[in-house]
Amino acid sequence: MSTQDNLRGALAGVRIADFGWVLAGPYATMLLSYLGAEVIKIESRRRPDEQRIAHRAGFSEDLEASSNFLEVNLNKRSVSLNIATEEGAALARRIVALSDVVVENMRPGVMDRLGLGYSELVKVKPDIIMASISGWGSTGPLRQYTAYAPCFASFGGLANLTGYADGEPNTGTSAMDARSGTAAAFAVLMALNIRQRTGQGQYIDMSSCEALNSLIGENVLEYVMNGRSPVRQGNQDAIMAPHNCYRARGEDKWISIAVATDAEWDGLRQAMGDPEWARDEAFASTYGRWRHRDRLDPLLQQWTVQHDPRELTELLQKHGVPAFPSYNAEELFADPHLRARESITEVKHPVLGDRLAVSPPWRLSETPAAITKTAPLLGEDNEYVLCDLLGLSQDEVARLAEQKVVY
Amino acid sequence: MSSGPMSHLKVVDASSFVAGPYCAKLLADFGADVVKVEPPQGDEARRREPFAGDIPDPERSGLFLYLNTNKRGITLDLESAQGREIFKRLVAEVDVLIDDRSPAEAERLGIDYESLRKLNPGLIVTSVTPFGRTGPYREYKARHLNTFHSSGQGYLLPMNSPDKEREPVKGAGFLADYDAGITAAIATLGAVFWRGAGGTGQHVDVSKQHAAMHLEKSQLRRYIDNGESPDRTGMGRLLETLVKAKDGLYVVIILSSEIQWKGLFEAMGRPQWGAEPPYNTQAGRSANYEGLRARLQEWADGLTADEIFHKIQSCKSACAPVYTAEEFVNSPQIAARDFLVPLEHPVAGKLSYPGRAYQFSNVEWRGERAAPLLGQHNGEVLGERLGHSPADLVKLREAGII
Numbered sequence: 001m002s003t004q005d006n007l008r009g010a011l012a013g014v015r016i017a018d019f020g021w022v023l024a025g026p027y028a029t030m031l032l033s034y035l036g037a038e039v040i041k042i043e044s045r046r047r048p049d050e051q052r053i054a055h056r057a058g059f060s061e062d063l064e065a066s067s068n069f070l071e072v073n074l075n076k077r078s079v080s081l082n083i084a085t086e087e088g089a090a091l092a093r094r095i096v097a098l099s100d101v102v103v104e105n106m107r108p109g110v111m112d113r114l115g116l117g118y119s120e121l122v123k124v125k126p127d128i129i130m131a132s133i134s135g136w137g138s139t140g141p142l143r144q145y146t147a148y149a150p151c152f153a154s155f156g157g158l159a160n161l162t163g164y165a166d167g168e169p170n171t172g173t174s175a176m177d178a179r180s181g182t183a184a185a186f187a188v189l190m191a192l193n194i195r196q197r198t199g200q201g202q203y204i205d206m207s208s209c210e211a212l213n214s215l216i217g218e219n220v221l222e223y224v225m226n227g228r229s230p231v232r233q234g235n236q237d238a239i240m241a242p243h244n245c246y247r248a249r250g251e252d253k254w255i256s257i258a259v260a261t262d263a264e265w266d267g268l269r270q271a272m273g274d275p276e277w278a279r280d281e282a283f284a285s286t287y288g289r290w291r292h293r294d295r296l297d298p299l300l301q302q303w304t305v306q307h308d309p310r311e312l313t314e315l316l317q318k319h320g321v322p323a324f325p326s327y328n329a330e331e332l333f334a335d336p337h338l339r340a341r342e343s344i345t346e347v348k349h350p351v352l353g354d355r356l357a358v359s360p361p362w363r364l365s366e367t368p369a370a371i372t373k374t375a376p377l378l379g380e381d382n383e384y385v386l387c388d389l390l391g392l393s394q395d396e397v398a399r400l401a402e403q404k405v406v407y
Numbered sequence: 408m409s410s411g412p413m414s415h416l417k418v419v420d421a422s423s424f425v426a427g428p429y430c431a432k433l434l435a436d437f438g439a440d441v442v443k444v445e446p447p448q449g450d451e452a453r454r455r456e457p458f459a460g461d462i463p464d465p466e467r468s469g470l471f472l473y474l475n476t477n478k479r480g481i482t483l484d485l486e487s488a489q490g491r492e493i494f495k496r497l498v499a500e501v502d503v504l505i506d507d508r509s510p511a512e513a514e515r516l517g518i519d520y521e522s523l524r525k526l527n528p529g530l531i532v533t534s535v536t537p538f539g540r541t542g543p544y545r546e547y548k549a550r551h552l553n554t555f556h557s558s559g560q561g562y563l564l565p566m567n568s569p570d571k572e573r574e575p576v577k578g579a580g581f582l583a584d585y586d587a588g589i590t591a592a593i594a595t596l597g598a599v600f601w602r603g604a605g606g607t608g609q610h611v612d613v614s615k616q617h618a619a620m621h622l623e624k625s626q627l628r629r630y631i632d633n634g635e636s637p638d639r640t641g642m643g644r645l646l647e648t649l650v651k652a653k654d655g656l657y658v659v660i661i662l663s664s665e666i667q668w669k670g671l672f673e674a675m676g677r678p679q680w681g682a683e684p685p686y687n688t689q690a691g692r693s694a695n696y697e698g699l700r701a702r703l704q705e706w707a708d709g710l711t712a713d714e715i716f717h718k719i720q721s722c723k724s725a726c727a728p729v730y731t732a733e734e735f736v737n738s739p740q741i742a743a744r745d746f747l748v749p750l751e752h753p754v755a756g757k758l759s760y761p762g763r764a765y766q767f768s769n770v771e772w773r774g775e776r777a778a779p780l781l782g783q784h785n786g787e788v789l790g791e792r793l794g795h796s797p798a799d800l801v802k803l804r805e806a807g808i809i
Contacts (some may be wrong), residue, residue: 010597010606023625035597068631071624118768128685137766139741145720146661151727152645154659155738159729161579163565169729171659173577175622180718182589182622187765189596190437192769194412196603203768210746210764213735215585217761221469222457224758229731230457231757234576235552238456243552245561245574252571252638258550258758285757322548326556326575329630329637332620340542343617355631361621362594365520365540365603366609369594 009036015044016193017092017099018076019083019116021049023149023174024133024208025105026072027181030267032101032188033075034360034369040099040385041073042092043378044407049073052378063378064351068176071357072178073375075079077348079386080379082407084162089398091113094390101188101196103131107136109147118203127201129191133184137207147208149176156212161219163232170232183211239286241293242268245326246301248309254326255309257300257316265289267319272303349374382406411438411477416599418442418497420478421518422507423450425551425581425776426535426615428474429588430595435477442788443478443500444494446485448809449781450475459755465781466754472778476750480779481788482809485516490808494518496793499526502602503595505533510540513711520610528610531598535591539614549615555583559627560621568639575639586622587615605644623703648730650704656712656734660703661725668692670724674715674742675706680724752777 014037018029026041033039043049047113051069055060059304060066079095082088086087093116096102102121104111111117111132118130135147136155150171153159184206191202213220219230235256237243245254259265262285269278277299283294289296304312309325316323325331333356338344345359360369386392386406400406412711416439420431428450435441443450452474453465460467484490495518496505502526506513513519513534520532534540537549538557555561555577564576579585590611594617596607607777629637646662661667670679685691692699707715712728719726735741736759748762755762755777762773789795803809 010601012601013604031593035594038552068625071451071628085796097694111674127806131765132730136740137744139766140740142720142740146662146725148661148725149728150659150661154657154727154729155735157730157732157735158579158582159657159659160731163576164573164616167565169657170567170576171647171729173560173563173566173623175560176620176624178625179586182586182593183764185768186433186589186596187594189593189600191415193416193596193600193603194437194767196600198412200769202770204765205768206762206765207744207746210741210744210761213746214761215589216493216732218455218457218470218475220736220761221473221758223732223736224760225469226457226461228457229733230580231731232579237552240550243550245576247574254556254562254575256553256556258552262548277436281686287777304547311442317547322550322553324547324549324553324557326561327559328626329559330564331636332559333630334629337538337542338617338620339540340421341463341614341617342616343539343620347498355628357625357631358617358621358627361613361618362599363541363591364594364609365611366607367598369597384486401590 008152009359009369010364011035011037014038014101015099016040016101016103017096019102019104019106019111021105022051023072024176024180024184025103026051027178027185028131028133028188029076029103030072030074031182031185034371036367039076040078040095040381041078041376042081042083042095043078045378046082046084046407048378067352067355070349070352070375074357074371075373076376076380077381077384078376080383080407082405083114083116085405087405091386091390091405092116093121093124095385096121096128096375098389099125099128100192101129103133103184105133108132108134108143122201127195127199129188129195129202131184131188131203131204131206133180133206133208135208137210138205149174152176152180152208152212156209157210157216157219161216161230161232161373164234165232165236179215180208180211185215197245209304236293239290240297241290242300244297246304248304248325250309250310251308253309255304255312255323256326257321257323259289259321260286264321266317267321271315271319271321275303345371347371347374350377379406412770413437416440416503417501418503418505419444419501420505422505422535424452424588425584426591427505427507428452429585430533430535430591431478431594432474432476433589434595436774437770438477440646442497442764442784443475443480443779444483445480445781447482447809453781459516459758464754470478472752472755472758475778476760477774477776478779479784479788480703480782482782483784484808485518487806487808489803489806491516491518493789493793495523495526498523498530502529503533503599504530505535505595507535509536509546511546525610527608531595531602531608531611533591533595533611533613535587535613535615537615537742539617540612551581551584552577554615554619557616558583558623560623562620563626563637563639566639569666571638573661583619587618588615590618608774626784648700648703649706650715652707652710652712652715657729658707658712659729660717660719667724670722671719673722674718674724732767748773750774751778752781
């Protein structure tokens with residue numbers, strides 16, 4: 001490996017044909033691109049990635065002004081190819097023939113109908129790794145059902161475990177989609193490692209419901225072992241107390257405090273200046289604190305509410321107590337620790353301008369993960385992909401553009 | 408040695424509780440040769456419920472059992488010089504070490520990356536810590552609750568709160584710890600791939616805070632868009648609503664587009680609503696939302712969650728029941744995909760575990776062993792692999808090192 005290779009990342013030389021759209025698929029390939037894979041996003045004006053146009057308020061005409069799209073398509077190249085045409089699909093197969101990995105998250109069966117199913121792709125690239133991400137997987141009675149992130153968070157069991165004990169379940173944010181993409185990225189990397197050893201490719205059929213359920217395994221086992229299904233408990237823990245988010249000074253400011261041991265409890269008492277109420281025998285043991293947590297929480301909050309959450313964090317950490325504010329976005333982007341670690345970085349975009357963004361979530365000492373380019377404009381890399389990689393002439397590309405195959 | 412596809416990869420899992428062990432489990436569940444190193448008193452997870460049969464016992468913790476499938480286990484007291492010596496010999500001959508000690512703690516024990524790479528230059532060390540190994544918070548303590556809230560995810564939950572009167576909450580179970588674990592596994596596999604292609608060992612530094620924050624980037628960017636932090640009263644994403652079915656289960660119904668509404672009205676037996684005012688436009692539905700919601704709930708009152716689910720989905724609209732563990736485990740979909748993997752454990756018995764969410768066409772191996780008993784493989788690993796004689800092992804046990 002030359003120096004240049006490791007600067008290109010751990011997956012230097014790996015090429016991914018990306019048919020992903022919306023969130024889970026694009027998120028998966030973006031993680032892989034951080035590690036150095038070359039990702040070619042295949043999209044078109046006929047069916048642009050929904051994230052390019054969808055906003056909370058409705059739809060936008062401008063395909064290049066979506067920060068939502070930018071966030072999950074960093075580092076990628078874009079070729080605009082109408083894969084609903086035969087010629088477009090044939091060109092897509094030629095891209096796959098030069099790729100190592102294919103990722104898609106359309107409804108099961110759609111890629112097959114386009115002539116881009118695994119059975120076709122494996123003919124043009126025998127050791128291709130293809131990952132299909134869907135709500136329920138491509139087999140089983142629910143394989144054709146439609147899923148958005150709230151659906152797989154619900155079916156997978158996470159929504160039931162999120163929210164106040166006396167409130168409704170909560171389906172969470174778009175992070176649920178990103179979790180599905182994360183699981184898919186892991187699966188692709190596993191397949192790449194297996195291929196490196198055996199030379200064999202892989203078809204990966206991933207169920208987002210199952211991927212999310214994997215993240216609450218002990219709750220599933222509670223039912224398997226004891227016939228009981230756990231339910232949501234707010235911030236509470238099964239054995240620790242205090243264990244909650246407490247109001248701090250300022251508008252909608254909160255601090256999370258999690259005390260497990262007597263030493264941590266003593267640290268908390270010291271930090272508070274050993275108030276009378278905390279000397280109560282009822283709070284002297286872990287079990288006592290847990291049993292009386294409904295009485296303990298408001299007493300503790302009378303103290304926390306008087307203090308700035310960051311100052312309180314510093315004080316409590318000094319006393320060995322696990323504590324941290326419930327950060328909002330503004331606090332995250334300004335946080336000195338995250339800034340010092342370069343967990344926040346700047347991304348330039350021709351339409352959206354210079355923006356702050358969260359950087360790749362790992363530091364690798366020899367093959368740094370990096371954002372090397374901004375999200376692509378639609379078709380930005382047509383020449384690279386169609387001429388340089390596939391060897392088409394400029395005239396040929398012009399003809400394809402006229403026929404809206406390149407579109 | 409397992410017959411799984413990654414059986415060539417030797418891993419030491421020196422971590423505890425959720426994040427590090429989950430990272431190692433993800434590798435072990437593909438057959439990697441993972442040796443879990445526990446302190447003599449065992450991984451903290453062993454002391455957490457749920458316990459099989461409600462009998463508190465370090466060999467019956469569902470949390471530990473789930474997170475340590477397909478690993479072998481040894482005990483080693485790293486506070487003793489001899490324990491550290493054995494640990495170093497073990498690490499000297501493996502490919503990957505997964506550790507979750509703070510930088511100061513790893514240095515104190517002499518098992519930090521810089522020390523270990525001298526013994527094994529090809530070693531990949533993956534460190535999973537609350538705030539990463541650099542920066543002002545590197546020695547801060549955080550449990551899952553703190554990690555979840557430190558990432559910006561907590562502040563957004565429960566999503567769609569009516570106001571900000573109540574506190575933000577954490578995600579399900581130990582969600583952010585699992586997030587950190589799988590995030591770490593991705594980078595670890597990247598490092599393994601690079602080394603396999605001719606690269607070297609390296610150090611992978613994973614901050615749980617950063618890993619969880621990254622998952623929330625699609626919401627956090629709204630602050631960059633307009634200078635306002637999104638909060639739990641805002642829409643996290645698509646429009647959706649919950650209804651409660653007659654069996655007490657909730658159903659989430661997606662209402663993000665015209666097509667979704669049409670399918671829903673059809674499922675309700677009111678297809679005409681999609682064509683007539685006021686419900687045929689988004690503005691009309693918004694203006695009459697209370698009434699519409701009431702009619703939706705009235706309809707749901709007469710049906711089970713699964714009936715609602717199938718009715719709406721068969722009209723090509725998206726929805727899903729809010730399942731508890733029970734309904735999930737008993738779902739025909741989960742059975743059809745063989746998602747749950749049965750494993751036999753000498754104390755906890757035969758249990759079905761959530762398996763791999765991704766079916767690989769060329770991987771048949773699905774795992775072969777339940778989590779290790781405390782110190783179960785001391786003889787096998789320390790004896791056979793490191794060459795300790797049975798007499799040595801007795802001495803080590805007497806000294807409390809294993």
